[in-house]
Amino acid sequence: MLEIAGLGVSYGSLLALDRVSLEVRGGEMVGLLGANGAGKSTLMRVAAGIQPADQGTVRIAGIELVERPLEARARLGYAAEEPAFYDELSADEFLAFTATVRGLEPASARARAHELLAALELEARAHEPIRHYSHGMRKKLSFVAAVLHRPAVLLCDEALEGFDARAAIAARDELRALIAGGGAVLFSSHVTETVERLCDRALILDRGRLARSLARADWGGPAPGPSPLEREFLAVAGRSTPIAEAG
């Protein structure tokens, strides 16, 4: 689904990515770990087509990103670390615009957008200008825009950072649903615990190089679902619906 081969990026004398190759198959969620400055965000931006690479190729669902960018982007979702919006539009207007540009069927896109906004507890503010949103709300909206079209390949760059516990659980459910539908997710984070809980495999990036590749069996637990602390939070918040997968 997502194939990255020999990707190289440098900023002057600084080598940000050094011939990085990886693959994320359909139905798989792969975590990308690394310290600050390891090259995670550069890799995500290049894979999203926002930033050109000095060398290497990116294929989204078999389509080469540089050669056929529009077709590749139609199959791609990207939740950015620092999301950018039309701040004077409301979330509702922004998502309607995104859906139109992506050529989605309006009625079902609207229903899905509102379902996602409700799940992330953003629906009550969906008609306010985005400039009023907090950092966490902006991250949630970016996530909704990225998964609205159920992309074949989803790139999440520190996507759940800033989410409250309930929204984080809903977002994880959405990610699992995408995987169950055959999608591929590359999930970048500097929080190992998030990757441990979510991903089937983990790749560790160090100074622009892929230093290690681990399978879930290599790190064992914890089990998917809310952590004990998250369950306590949900109990105190008193707003939670029963979560079936609590483990």
Place this chain on the structure above:
Amino acid sequence: MTATPPTLATAFRELERALTRRRWAALGRVVQVELAAIAALIAAFCAWQVRIPLDGMARNAGPGAAARVVALQLAALAVLAAVAVAVRTAGLLGPGARSGPGAAWLALPIPPRVLERHLRWDARRIAGWALVPALGVAAAAIGLVPASRLVPLAGTFVLALVAAAHGGAALGFALARRLLPPAPPGSRAARLHPVERALALMPSDTSSRLSPARWRRRPAWWALALKDLLLSRRPTAVQGRARNALIVMVLSALAWRLPAAPGVARSAAYLLALAAGVTLAEWLAELGGADPFAFLRSLPVGLRSWWLARAVAAALGAALLVVLHALAFPALPAGLERAFLAWAAGATFALGLLGAQLGLSLAPRADHAQRVLGVTLGVVAAASLMMPLLGWVVLLAALIHSATRLPGLMRRAAA
């Protein structure tokens, strides 16, 4: 006014130096060279325009009279600079001002008078542009006004420009203070320094609900064009540009109804129609900076959709201008009416398209696009005055040049 504490004074001097360097560097080498070339062209044009009448005056009335004319022209430039600084200052601090860090300044332990000094500095920088035509005027006077008079005149102009910039800033501040809503007597707001009150009154994020979006199936360019219209109705820089364009379009049509001689009304309508085309171009250039580049680069939207959305807006703007003029026309001969409408439609569309292409090719830097648009139109105007139809040739060349730079939008990195 008491002196600024030395550490703060040093910090602000450093900040101002860094800002000057950074803003110049942010233009990029190509735009720097283009700006320098266009400034040289404008100075040369001013020199050319001034030289011929000044030569006649020097021959007929002597070098003294020519020196007085040069002094008057330089004084007029200083006055214009003062007005520009005053408007800019009032814009920085007046009601509804959105530029600069705004209320965030108040979170820093900086005395208001220091802030005021810094804001004045920021507003004064615009006065420097008066040096470009002044250089042209001075160059035109070489050989016609004795050096013993020209050199002191130039020196006096520089001092007058500095004084005019300071005076304009003071005037702008006084204007901004008068425009502030009155604070209740005895309230905490009444005890604040005017700068603090102005900064505190800058628009803050207050909750407001917008009407529900329309979820419809449309082509991408159509969605982009509708989004542009939506942004133009919201409180953004784009909105101000769109409003200006509409106002000038209506004024240009109303000029036909001026209670003046037909020739005067026709000239006013002609000039205002040109101004309407320019404001349309400014609106479309501003739109280039309104798009969140990183987000849009991840969408399946190609250059064709972008260009089409903005070209359609330029065409609609030209059509609106033509309709307004057709409605406002007095009884003119049909041939003259058709010729004017064809000219207005062509010029407005070409100007609008130039603004759109500059906005796209320099996105997300709308300020760069506005600057390049301004200087390009300056050259177009100068060319029009030099030789009939030469302005069209320059405009066409600018359109082609900006079109060749469009693919850069798709290649550019978000960083």
